[in-house]
Amino acid sequence: MRAAWLVAVFAVACVCDAHEYEYYCGTTQPEPPPALPENAVTRLVQVVVRHGDRTPNSKCWSDYSTTWNCSLTRLAYPSEDGANEVSPAIDRMYRQNFLYGRNQLPGNCEKAQLTDIGHAQHLALGAAMRDEYVTKRGFLPGTLSAADLYVRHDLESRTQQSAMAFIDGLYPPTAGLKETEVVDMYCQDAAKQDLAPNADLCKCVTRLEAKAVLTPEFLKHELLVSLPLNLKLEKMLGFPVVNQEACDCALAMYCHGLPWPENFTEELMDELIEDAEFQQRSFISYPNASYYGRYGMGFLMAEMYELMLDNRAGAAQPRFALYSAHDSSVRVLLNMLGVFDGTWPAYASYLAFELYTDTAAQTDRVRLTYNGRVLSLPACQKTTRSDSDCSFDVFAALVATLTPTDPDRECGSC
Numbered sequence: 001m002r003a004a005w006l007v008a009v010f011a012v013a014c015v016c017d018a019h020e021y022e023y024y025c026g027t028t029q030p031e032p033p034p035a036l037p038e039n040a041v042t043r044l045v046q047v048v049v050r051h052g053d054r055t056p057n058s059k060c061w062s063d064y065s066t067t068w069n070c071s072l073t074r075l076a077y078p079s080e081d082g083a084n085e086v087s088p089a090i091d092r093m094y095r096q097n098f099l100y101g102r103n104q105l106p107g108n109c110e111k112a113q114l115t116d117i118g119h120a121q122h123l124a125l126g127a128a129m130r131d132e133y134v135t136k137r138g139f140l141p142g143t144l145s146a147a148d149l150y151v152r153h154d155l156e157s158r159t160q161q162s163a164m165a166f167i168d169g170l171y172p173p174t175a176g177l178k179e180t181e182v183v184d185m186y187c188q189d190a191a192k193q194d195l196a197p198n199a200d201l202c203k204c205v206t207r208l209e210a211k212a213v214l215t216p217e218f219l220k221h222e223l224l225v226s227l228p229l230n231l232k233l234e235k236m237l238g239f240p241v242v243n244q245e246a247c248d249c250a251l252a253m254y255c256h257g258l259p260w261p262e263n264f265t266e267e268l269m270d271e272l273i274e275d276a277e278f279q280q281r282s283f284i285s286y287p288n289a290s291y292y293g294r295y296g297m298g299f300l301m302a303e304m305y306e307l308m309l310d311n312r313a314g315a316a317q318p319r320f321a322l323y324s325a326h327d328s329s330v331r332v333l334l335n336m337l338g339v340f341d342g343t344w345p346a347y348a349s350y351l352a353f354e355l356y357t358d359t360a361a362q363t364d365r366v367r368l369t370y371n372g373r374v375l376s377l378p379a380c381q382k383t384t385r386s387d388s389d390c391s392f393d394v395f396a397a398l399v400a401t402l403t404p405t406d407p408d409r410e411c412g413s414c
Contacts, residue, residue, distance in 0.1 A: 025255040026053060026117075026347035028124040031372025032132035033352050037388070039360040042139040044311040046304050046321040046353040049125070050330050051162040052118025053255070053347045055109045060249035061241040066258055070109040072116045073097060074157065079182075090180050114158040121348035122162045126169020133320070134170075140320060144171040144181055150307070150318035151185045154193045154325070160185070162348070163324035170320075194303070195325040197296035197332060202407065204295035204414035212286035221278055229271050236263040247272040281342070284335050293336020294402050295414065297329065301336075302403040305396070308355050312364060312392070334370065336402055338378040346371075355392070364392040 036042065055068045075093040100108045133139045140148060151167065153159040167183055174181075187193070191200040199206040212218060230243050237246070250260055250269055260269075284292050300323065307321060323329075327345045334340035334351065352369040367389040368375040379398045380390040390398070404410045 024251065024344065024346045026121050028120050030121075030125045030128045030348065030350075032128040033354060033367075033369040033372065034374065035132075035136065036354070036356055036367070037358070039358055040356045040365075041359055042133070042137055042354060042356050043364070044308060044319060044321075044355040045133060045139070046307060046323070047129070047350050048300075048323045048325055048329055048333060048353075049122070049162065049166065049350040050327045050345050050347060051114060051156075051158040051324060052121040052165070053115045054118055054158050055105060055111060055113045055115065056249045056252045057112040058242075058245045058248065059104045059111075060245055061237060062239045064249070065106060066253060068105050068107040068109040070098070070107070070113055070115060072114055072119055072161065074161065110157065112156065112158055114161045118158065118347060119161060119165045122165035123169040125348050125350065126166040127172075128169075129166075130170045140170075143174075144183070146181075146183055147317045148319045149183060150321040151183065152195065152321075152323050153185060153187055154195050155187055155190055159195075159324040159326070160187075163322060166322060166324070194297075194299035195323055196329045201299065202295045202404070202411040204411050207414055208286050208292055208295070209283045212282045215282070215286070218279075218282050221275075221282075225271075225278070226275055229275055233268065233272070236265075236268065237261055243272055244276055247276055277342070277344075280331075284332050289335045289338065289340070290402060293332050294404060295411065297332045297336060298403040299407070300329070301333070301399060304353060305399045305403070308353075308366070308392075311355060337368070337375075337398075339368075339370070339375045365389045366392055366395040 055070065060066075074096045076096065077090050077093050098108050098110050098113075103109065104111045130140075134142055149167070151163050153163045163185060191198075194201055197205045213222075226243065230241075233243060233246055234240055247269070250264060250272070252258075253260060284296065286292055304321070304323075307318070327349070330345040330349055330351050331340065334345075349371055354367045354369065355364060356367065357364050368377065374388050376388065377390060377398070380394055
């Protein structure tokens, strides 16, 4: 069974042909960030991840009949206090189950639900981070210390469960404990969440996207590509369908080894992907990448920067922050930082921000790593001529251009 497939918030896309879809099905053998330069001491690590493999995000099309059976469920236990341990161990849990055949998708799965494959992907990613930050660097302790961790997710079950799997990989549960360990995980109301572009948080998101679709380039693409493609798709399938939903479902089916509908060809898949890629690139780059990013992901960037400032000011904890989010989150962050190469983030992709001290120069620096590859930020190349990291001052200046200074005013006037 293939691992994971790709979906975006507004559309699904990648920069590959049909024979390269396997990449977007993710991996259970991820690469952690490489070792830091000599004389470097890690201070703070913050990781933004995309959730793991999931079921389709919609009903797909009118007579969709593929059955999705999910073995991954959720257990819960009501708690009235904030203790980090529960003693004695919990003697009763409550399991959430979706009724078979009574959901949007045929089967017993919630739409966009994390699968056992997605769970395994984040277990593997957490384990890779443990190997780097616990075993090799000795940065994190060998056993769980809840105070060292800061974990965030939104209200979607797939981001919650991905975060849980990641932490279980980073700190595998210890058998035989007399007390149950508790890890705090933080979220926000949907209207306030900043882990992905959110029009409720900042109206600029929808305003900029509305302007993007009125550009001559976009209108030309709609007329010459999107509309004819939709007509072709409906003729092949025999019923009305939305381009992006068909693309989403086809990629999901491919990554799980499920057959496409009759007449749904690889050529059609390529066309759908190219169409969706164009639309998403248009949205997140209007009027330019940094401007959209400022209001799409600038709020989270500001929070991450504040943690860096706290660390430099002497705050010992947290030492590791995890933000369990979406492909749109990773994609927009890469785009606004000037390092998005157009390749859509696969399942369980991650972007790591490492704050460290160069003990030889007695300076703090910031390094970004994407799926094990060190990124070279254009802003850093221009000022420090570094291909691998930024001085903290240069990074701070970059952040200042990418985060709202007066959100109420800015989000009301864009």
